[in-house]
Amino acid sequence: MSDRDYRAPGMLVRRVLNPLVGALAQRGITPGDTAVLAVRGRRSGRIRTVPLTPVLLDGTRHLISPRGETDWVLNLRAAGGSAELRGRGGAEPVSAVELDAAAAVPVLRAYVRGLGRAAGMLFDDVDPASTDAELAAAAPRHPVFALR
Structure with a gap:
């Protein structure tokens, strides 16, 4: 058993929603x-x-992992941040740099506020009303990467 900080998605998300959203996003x-x-x-x-x-945020795209140290986070770290983002504009090579807790706070705030009340479906420790101190305390459990 791993001691990583990870909240597994339910079967519906893993087997149905992620594959469906992924296929649509690539198109x-x-x-x-x-x-x-x-x-x-x-x-x-x-x-x-x-x-x-x-x-x-401030002209930079960021990836956030509300579920913690997911496989994509571990894979991205192991790949030295090298990845590809696929979407409307085709495939784009990116380099991801993980942010420390202090730098992650404004990104987490923007993400959680953008989610609104739906934030509770992904996060169990922060919401749109969370203070900077609460976001900083939660940041190590929710890796944030800046894309270059």
């Missing part, structure tokens, strides 16, 4: 900026994909 027919992150698997070496919604 450019999802709402908003939903895209598919493609990153090499740390054990298999195969390309793994997951639909994500980047957050744009």
Whole structure:
């Protein structure tokens, strides 16, 4: 058993929603900026994909993991931040840099506020009314990456 901080999605999300949203995102027919992150698997070496919604803040796109140290987070770290973002504009190579807790606070705030009341479906420790101190305390459990 792993000691990583991870909240597994339910079967419906894993088996139905993620594949459906991923397929739609790669065809450019999802709402908003939903895209598919493609990153090499740390054990298999195969390309793994997951639909994500980047957050744009101060001209930089960011990826947030509300569920903690998910496989995509571990794979992205193992790949040195090298990945591909697939969506409306086709496939774009990206380099992801993980932010420390202090730098992650404004990104988490923007993401949680953008989710509104739906934030409770993804986060169990922060919501749109969370203070900077609460977001900073939660940041280590929700990895945030800046895309370059």
